Amino acid sequence: MEALDHKCPSCGAVLKFSPKKQKWVCEYCGSEFTLEELQKYKNASSEEVNQKNENKKEVKVESCDLYRCNSCGAEILADPNTTATFCVYCGNTAILKERIQNSRVPDFIIPFQKVKEDATSAFLDLVKHKPLVPRTFKSRKNIDKITGVYIPFWAYDFDVDGTVHFKCVDIHTWSDYYQSYTKTDTYDVVCEGSMNFDKVLADGSSRFPDDLMDSLEPFDYKGLTEYNHAYLSGFLSEKYDVLEEKAIERAKNRTLNTTVSLFKERVRHQQKSAVKNELNLNNVKSNYILLPVFMVNIKYRDKMYTFAMNGQTGKIIGDLPLGVKEVVLWSLGIFLVCLIICIGLYLGGII
């Protein structure tokens, strides 16, 4: 793992990662570089690269700043050229900058493919046709704080094998002139099999609600590349704070559910319920990956509403608040319109 410093090889100014071009762009001289080109320059200028590659897991990421939020305790990572001015989780501006110590380097990253403007317009589209969202909530001012953050995820590869026992019931009904008959057949079914899962995600950040992060899925793993620190330039990141061993439980549950339902699909009966499963979930590999998310927290009536957009696919998610006034007016409006139609139908002699 090598850390690139993001200096423009031609002029020395700061390079930033551009999601649109999927390249690093020098804002000063306009030069564009791919990862390979940057690495080539780096290799040419530095001899230490090979040495750094040897310490695999616990790598000292020198060129990374950590901001600690005094209010909510969030730990935000940023490269030295990106300054965090407020906590992305709670909006607090009192954040302390620290130098990062040892941390596990992510295995993979999906770089941002959407820019902040995409996120802003996606949010505005989201609220546009939602009549129950309070008007004040829709204001543009709210979403200026939308921020691109690389969220830590654990991704587990599982090999599953074993057997599942089902109790199945088939019901047939028929009748003649005198009687109606119901025949209930009960079956004992056992399925055996195996399957593999590739990088089942589990949220590695305790600050994000699990369900919100789940709803951002799916990410397209075609965009998955080996982690390089250079992708972080221009974006914030977070260090995982849910341990690999803890997050795996959620991933295991999801995988077990899916496995059982896949087994179930093979059983040809009307009603089927899994009564016992003897499945082995073999965690072949755990990956620490960073996924691109645009997020914004909006406060409405003393409650925080978190919106997140998948920074790769553009899928936006979040629970919108219900405006009391809007709900009442719309209910009343719909009721009155229907009432008038019904009365009209009555007067017209139709009902």
Place this chain on the structure above:
Amino acid sequence: MKKCFKIFLLILVLFLPYIKVDASTNTYVRTYENWLVPNDIVVDSSNMSSVLSTPAVNAEEKIYDFASLLTSQEEVILYDEVIQFIEKSNLDLAIVTVSDYDKICSYEDCSQVYADDFYDYNSFGLGDDHSGLLFLVDMKNREIYISTTGKAMDMYNDIRIDKILDAIYTEFGSDKYFEGITKFMTIIENYDTMGLPSNIDSKYAISADGEIYRKFPWLIVLGVPSVITIIVMGILISKNKMVKVATTSREYLEKGSINIKVVRDVLTSSHTTSTPISHSSSSGGGSSHSGSSGRSHGGGGHHF
């Protein structure tokens, strides 16, 4: 002489539609040779006296004002209304008034017996079941009586008959016969519009006074908008909620890696239950009685 009479009858029948109703009602003489009863009525010793005491009339005249309670103009008006009712309801209708001078007894059920016999021993009624009504104003017993036959028994059940009588008897008590009969006609038309008593979904209802009015469908007018509002709001509210916990991981499945086979599929138990199917038919309506003719009638009366 007999031939003459037959020719006269033939001419009468041919010209029936053109004969204007007159204040005086024509009756015919029943003889042993010709009882002047409908074909399906058998006259024998058991009902002979009933037949003989029932006037034989032309069933097309519809208004038989033996008691002379109506003027000839009133009879014309009523006749037109009766014809309209018959066409609309497909039920026959006759209006009869009798006075002290007529052959009507004066016991408890005399109005009923007279009304039923008058209907049966003259050719009233439409269809095989002789459907129709007869409204009798019995001045001798001071009673109004409605006799129903065939399909009219379903349409005008006991409850309806009582309601009709309650709504109109006062008119007869104050000698407003034409008004009373007109009101009777209006109310029976209203019930016909409303439909059979079994038709509880009828758009119409009839007040105690016999007036027809359209029921206001409260359940629909308030219920349907409420249900629509709840459904629409439910959809709108659910659209504001987008966050869901993921419980599956199907998208991470390596497609080619699935290998599942059913290793056991055994029938462990089988049982069959049966329930009998009932073929019941519902019946409703009112009470009925049979007169001397053997036909069954419904109806009711009210003194005034």
